[in-house]
Structures are given as C-alpha cells and as structure tokens.
Amino acid sequence: MANVIVNRVLEFLRRYPPFSFLGREELERVASAVEIHYLEKGELLFNQGEAAQPHFFVLKEGSVELIETKAGKEEIQEICDEGDVFGVLALLGKRPYVLTARIAENSLIYSIPVEIFEEVLEKNTKVALYFAAGFASGQVVVRQDLSQGQKARGVFKAENRDHSLLIFSDQSEIKISEKVLTCRPDTSIQELANQMSEADVSSIVVSSEKGFPLGIITDKDLRKRVIAQSLQTSALASEIMSTPVITRKKESGFSDLYLTMIKNRLHHLILTEDGSDQSPVCGILSDHDVLLSMGNSPAVLIHGLMNTLDVKEMRTIRDRAEQMLRYYLENEVAMDFVASIMTEINDVIIRQAVKIAESNLKVEYPEFKNTRYCFLSMGSEGREEQLLRTDQDNALVYEDVPEKLKEKAAEYFLKLGTSIVEVMLACGFASCPGDIMASNPEWVQPLSTWKNYFSKWILTPTQDALMRASIFFDFRAVTGNTGLAEELSLHIYQEVQKKQAFLSFLAQNALANPAPLGFFRNFMVEKSGEHRDQFDIKARAMMPLTDLARLLVLSHGVIGVNNTFKRFERLAELEPNYEALFTQAGKAYEILMRMRALEGLKEGDSGRYIHPENLGKLQRQLLKNTFSPISELQEIVQVRFQLDYFR
Structure with missing residues (x-):
C-alpha cells in the first residue's frame, strides 16, 4: 500500500x-x-x-x-x-x-x-x-531577478538541434583567421598583390611598425582603384587603402562582431588586442567566413534586399526574415541582437522603397532633386523594437521651401511618402489604424510645421496631444537628411524645458495602465469583445514600460535615446539609487518583446493578445514576474511628479 x-x-x-x-x-x-x-x-x-x-x-x-x-x-x-x-x-x-x-x-x-x-x-x-x-x-x-528568469527559460526549454539558420552567441562557433596578411604603407601595389595571390586571401591589412592597423586593401579595392583607374602598380599601399579602419577586440561576443559588420557594411573586420586601432592586429573576420558558417544569415537577407528593387522579391526576403526571427527567439539569442537585426532589415526595405519612389518621381518633379527631407519611423519601429510586421507608424519631414514652391513641394513629398508606404504594405507591414503614415498629408510636412505640431502638443497637453506624444516622441530618422530630425529633436527638448508641467501630464498618461495583475494576482484580461478573456500584452505590460521609460528620459533632458531597454540602461546610469530597478525594467521589457513575438509567429498575427490558459506554469510565472517593475516605477512617478495634486 x-x-x-x-x-x-x-x-x-x-x-x-x-x-x-x-x-x-x-x-x-x-x-x-x-x-x-x-x-x-x-x-x-x-x-x-x-x-x-x-x-x-x-x-x-x-x-x-x-x-x-x-x-x-x-x-x-x-x-x-x-x-x-x-x-x-x-x-x-x-x-x-x-x-x-x-x-x-x-x-x-x-x-x-x-x-x-x-x-x-x-x-x-x-x-x-x-x-x-x-x-x-x-x-x-522587493524585486525578482529577471535575469535568472531569462536564463531559466533557456535552460528549461528542449534543446533545438536545427542549424538551418545558424546564429551563434559567441565566436567559439566560427573560425576567425588569426594569420593576418599585413604590409607597410610604403609597399607597392605590385608587391602586395603578389603577397595576396601567394597567400590566396582576399585582403591585406596595412599596418604600422608596431603592427597597428592603418588601413585595409581588398580584391575589390584592386579592381576599383587600380585596374579601373589605370593606376600604376608601382603606386603605394597608402594611396589605395581604405581608412580609417573599424576594429574590435577578438574576445568580443560574436553577435557584437557580426552586428558591427552588418551595420558598417564591412566585408572584413579587423580584430586587435585591445579592440582599438592603437593596438596590434591579431585576427580578421570576413563575411565569407560568416556565410560559410551561417547559411541563411542576416547578411544574406540584407545583401539580397540591397540588390533588388523588385517589391515581390523584397516581400519574399522579408518572409524569410520571419523564419530567421522564429529561430532566434526560440533559441534565446540575445534580444538586443535580434532587435538590431530586424530593425536593420526593416530599414533596408524602407531605403529601397525610397529609391523606387524617387526614381518614379524624378522626371515629374526635377526641382526637388536637392531638397532636403527625412523619412521618420515612429512607435515600435522608431524605438527599434518592431520584430513582427505590425502597424507601421511613419512620417516625412522636409526643409521649408520658398513660397512659390510650397504647394508643389507638398504634392511631391506626399506622393513620395505614399509610394514608400505602399512598398511597405506590399512587403507585409500592416497599415496604421490611426492613419499615422507618410501617405497622410497631415504627417508629410515642412520642418516649421513639425515644430509647430510639437510646440502645440507640449503647450496644450490634451488627451489627444498626449496620445500623439506617445507615438511621435519616439521618432527615428531612417533615411534622408538626418540633420532635419536632429533639429526637430532639439526643438522638442527646448519646448519641454520651457513647460515642465507637460511632464506631469505625460506622467498621468503613463499611469493610465496599472500593473497588470488583478485582485487575486491573476492576469487582467479583456472583459468583453473580440478578445474577451485574453491578456493584452501590449497595452497592459509593454506600453506602461515604454511610457515610463520615455517620461523619465525626457525628464532628464536626454536626447537621441529612443529604444526602451536602452532608455532604462541610461536611466540606471543617471539614477544609481534605482539602478537595480531600471535594470529589471529593461529585462522585463525584453522578456515581453520575446513573448509577444513568439505568440505572433505561432498565431500568425501581431501577438498582442495572449490566452493565459495556454501558457505553461513557467511561462505564466515568468510573465507575472515582469510586472513587478511596472508597479514600482509607477509608484516612483506618482510621487516624483506630484500626481496626487492632479486628482
């Protein structure tokens, strides 16, 4: 018995x-x-x-x-x-x-x-x-250690042996060439070409007597700068080398090395002992090495996007990126890397869309060929957090033109913005329900009008203005003249400094969604409608964190940090007394991003609404643990911005 x-x-x-x-x-x-x-x-x-x-x-x-x-x-x-x-x-x-x-x-x-x-x-x-x-x-x-929760999620899941989309968390998985071919600046082109041929390599690093990297010469440089320009082979390495060089430390994590190559469009990344160009060369990583190891990598997808203006092909490549995203999320690849990769892919699509639009309009509107403009992404894409092809939020700002050109400029830039939006729609990005897109004439305006918009929202913070602020304050220049975006950013922060009370209204808005646990510590689910009994992870968990991060960064007058977890990182530096809380809030947001994206990939939608009963015990507890920083931050904001006086 x-x-x-x-x-x-x-x-x-x-x-x-x-x-x-x-x-x-x-x-x-x-x-x-x-x-x-x-x-x-x-x-x-x-x-x-x-x-x-x-x-x-x-x-x-x-x-x-x-x-x-x-x-x-x-x-x-x-x-x-x-x-x-x-x-x-x-x-x-x-x-x-x-x-x-x-x-x-x-x-x-x-x-x-x-x-x-x-x-x-x-x-x-x-x-x-x-x-x-x-x-x-x-x-x-007082505070759950969410880094342990992140670690646990990876350890507890079944191991995935599928390497069809290989991405490695460190460089131990990939071969980095330690024998680097080098030459001095006064080496002749003929001599260095012979060295490259004998060593059967595609690059040579130009270095100083101490072995510090001064520049790099590749096969491509020999073709474009020597053969194509009929340069004498007696010319020196210093005349054709690419400089300054971008360097990294060999011990850097592979994601950091690889992301550096992607963002800077490098075919070769020089590695030095301390990571700077004032240190001896000790290795080199080529995109060929990466591609041999990784198969269907971000570099392959980005290269494909950059070499096509066919919208159907762009859509196909973006679909493949979704498969890659699923692999990354399921295999616990670091969220900052995942978000950076998906942002870069989305940005390349926008830049290609701009090329298509400009090409189609250049004959009809030649007078605007040199007019400065900037395409802005906002919302989650502006914060570099758009993993799935959810609603697009974007706008267009252009420089003020002479009175006689105003009407035609408005016509041209609206057509330009509309064309870009249509390409994004064709690539699978959803339309914005609120029509906050560069196809809406309200959001395609000269710089002076944009400044007036923000001044009005800040000086007269109605509920509609605060809603706008939650979207437009996270803008990011994707392509075009970034100086316009920088000028607009500076204007916003100057206006906020003039009316500090705006922050209190923004703080009220940030407290609109309480920490998402009900009376019995269960999830606060929707009570009626299409999503009844589902948990709205965006509105109840993610938006409170994005709103709080935005508010607190604005209160410190920090310019140019839009990403939510980077905002929390910055806040941890600015307020060391709350460093642990801000660190946990950043980790909570990363966990929520991953959960939403996985839900969206599983259900074939935005991932916004989750069925709590479908979550396993560990998933439920991990999700609950992400809520504690929300309530703690809201308590701080309540006191700091004296919100009791607003009741």
Whole structure:
C-alpha cells in the first residue's frame, strides 16, 4: 500500500516543475518523504511572521490563498492552484513567513522536508535555478531577478538541434583567421598583390611598425582603384587603402562582431588586442567566413534586399526574415541582437522603397532633386523594437521651401511618402489604424510645421496631444537628411524645458495602465469583445514600460535615446539609487518583446493578445514576474511628479 501511495505522489509531482527536472531516482526519494495533509476551508497552514517550518508545500487538490497583512488590512497576493509550490522561505533562507497561507477550498497538500530537498538542490542546477528565478508561488520580494528568469527559460526549454539558420552567441562557433596578411604603407601595389595571390586571401591589412592597423586593401579595392583607374602598380599601399579602419577586440561576443559588420557594411573586420586601432592586429573576420558558417544569415537577407528593387522579391526576403526571427527567439539569442537585426532589415526595405519612389518621381518633379527631407519611423519601429510586421507608424519631414514652391513641394513629398508606404504594405507591414503614415498629408510636412505640431502638443497637453506624444516622441530618422530630425529633436527638448508641467501630464498618461495583475494576482484580461478573456500584452505590460521609460528620459533632458531597454540602461546610469530597478525594467521589457513575438509567429498575427490558459506554469510565472517593475516605477512617478495634486 505504501508503494502505491509513493507512486501516486511521484506521478503527480513529475508533471510539475521543479520536480519535472528530477531523474527517477531523485524523484522517488522526494516522493517517499512526502507527508500528505487534508485541510478544510478556513484553516491556516502557516501565518505571516511565524518561523519557517522545516518543509515546503505543493498543492495537490483544492485552493490556497496567500495573504499579506499590512496595517491590519489583509490583501490576497496570490491564489495557488494544482501543482503550485509555496512556503519556500524555509528552503531559500530560513526566514519567517512573509505571507499567511489560508485554505480557500478543502485541500490536499503535499509537505516536502527541506532536508531531503537540499540534497537535490546541490546536485540539480535546474531545480536551483527554478527557485532563484522566483517561479515558486507567493515569493513576495522587493524585486525578482529577471535575469535568472531569462536564463531559466533557456535552460528549461528542449534543446533545438536545427542549424538551418545558424546564429551563434559567441565566436567559439566560427573560425576567425588569426594569420593576418599585413604590409607597410610604403609597399607597392605590385608587391602586395603578389603577397595576396601567394597567400590566396582576399585582403591585406596595412599596418604600422608596431603592427597597428592603418588601413585595409581588398580584391575589390584592386579592381576599383587600380585596374579601373589605370593606376600604376608601382603606386603605394597608402594611396589605395581604405581608412580609417573599424576594429574590435577578438574576445568580443560574436553577435557584437557580426552586428558591427552588418551595420558598417564591412566585408572584413579587423580584430586587435585591445579592440582599438592603437593596438596590434591579431585576427580578421570576413563575411565569407560568416556565410560559410551561417547559411541563411542576416547578411544574406540584407545583401539580397540591397540588390533588388523588385517589391515581390523584397516581400519574399522579408518572409524569410520571419523564419530567421522564429529561430532566434526560440533559441534565446540575445534580444538586443535580434532587435538590431530586424530593425536593420526593416530599414533596408524602407531605403529601397525610397529609391523606387524617387526614381518614379524624378522626371515629374526635377526641382526637388536637392531638397532636403527625412523619412521618420515612429512607435515600435522608431524605438527599434518592431520584430513582427505590425502597424507601421511613419512620417516625412522636409526643409521649408520658398513660397512659390510650397504647394508643389507638398504634392511631391506626399506622393513620395505614399509610394514608400505602399512598398511597405506590399512587403507585409500592416497599415496604421490611426492613419499615422507618410501617405497622410497631415504627417508629410515642412520642418516649421513639425515644430509647430510639437510646440502645440507640449503647450496644450490634451488627451489627444498626449496620445500623439506617445507615438511621435519616439521618432527615428531612417533615411534622408538626418540633420532635419536632429533639429526637430532639439526643438522638442527646448519646448519641454520651457513647460515642465507637460511632464506631469505625460506622467498621468503613463499611469493610465496599472500593473497588470488583478485582485487575486491573476492576469487582467479583456472583459468583453473580440478578445474577451485574453491578456493584452501590449497595452497592459509593454506600453506602461515604454511610457515610463520615455517620461523619465525626457525628464532628464536626454536626447537621441529612443529604444526602451536602452532608455532604462541610461536611466540606471543617471539614477544609481534605482539602478537595480531600471535594470529589471529593461529585462522585463525584453522578456515581453520575446513573448509577444513568439505568440505572433505561432498565431500568425501581431501577438498582442495572449490566452493565459495556454501558457505553461513557467511561462505564466515568468510573465507575472515582469510586472513587478511596472508597479514600482509607477509608484516612483506618482510621487516624483506630484500626481496626487492632479486628482
């Protein structure tokens, strides 16, 4: 009979983390030590402030409320359901209980001795990580360590062996050439070409006597600068080398090296001992090495986009980028790398769309060939956070033209903006429901009008103006004359400085969405309509963080930082007292971005609405843990901007 009971306990436990991480032998030891308790509704299992018992609990059947008492008032922090682990303070630190456990329905509870489980903790890293990530129920702490949650998600998932879209987290996976061919600046072209031919390499680094890199010469340089220009082969290396060189440290993570190559359109990246050009050359990474190792890489996709103006082909390449994105997300590739890659791909599409539009209009509007303009991305794309092809938010700003050209300029730039938007629509980007796109004449305006827009929004912060601010304040210049965007940014910050009260209105707006946990610590789901009982991850979790980051960065007068997690990084530097909170907020946002994108790829939509019941226990707890920085930041904003006076 005893064995039958142990087996039943074992079969139940193995269905739930962290017990699902145990081997059969470990699980049998735990199951054999379990004590089974039946408690009736209203009974207390333990009290807040009591010394921790020498065991923790797993709910087998029924319901348990975890309650916090503050100033004599009870507040339900969480309701445990089947398989939840709780009362873990004995395990984690042997401190008094911070919550009371009260039986909400008649319940069967398994009690597991800490003594037996401590041995498991020492041997099983996954189990230790489960508790370190704060996945047990009722762990009321000041702040969850979300970096542990990110790590746990990667460790707990099944390994993916599909290398069809290889992307590596560090350079150990790829061969970096350590034998670098070098020459001095006074080496003749004939001599260096012979050296390259003998070594069978496509590049040679021009270096100083100390071995510091001065420039680089590639096969392409020999073709374009020597053969095409009929330059004498007796000419010197210094005359044809590409300089200055971009360098990185060899020990840099592969994602950093590779992203440097992509962003700077480099075919060869020089590696030095300390990462600067004032250090000896110790390696070189070529795009050929990368492509041999990576197959269908971002470089391949970007190269394909840059070499086509066929919209159908551009759409096909962007579809392939979505497959790559899925692989990155499922394999826990760093979110800053993923976001940077997808932003670069989206930006290249926009730049190609601009080429198409300019080409189609140049004959009809020759007078605007040299008129300065800038295409702006806003919203998530402006913040470099648009992973899926969700709503496009964009606009166009152009320099003020003479009175006689104003009407025709408005006509030309609207046609230009409309053409760009149409290419993006054809490439699968959704249309903006609010029509905030460069195909709407309201958002295709000269610089003076844009300045007036922002001045009006700041000086008269109506609800509509605040809504505009949440989109337009995150603009980013994608292509064209970036000086116009910089001038507009400076104008905005000058206006904000003149009317500091605007920040208080913006702060009110940032508190419009409370931390997304309901009374019983469940997800706040939609109550009616098409998405009833679904969780709106954008409005309830992501927007509060983007709004708070934007507000706080604006309050510090920081210009040019639009990305949400980079804003939190900057805030951590500016306010060291809150460094841990801002770091956690940034990590929370990364986790939310990943979850939304994965949901969107799975459902074939924007990923905005999630069915909580479809999430596994670990996913649910990780998502809940991302909410704690929201409420803490909102409390700080409430006090800092004196919002009680606005009520």
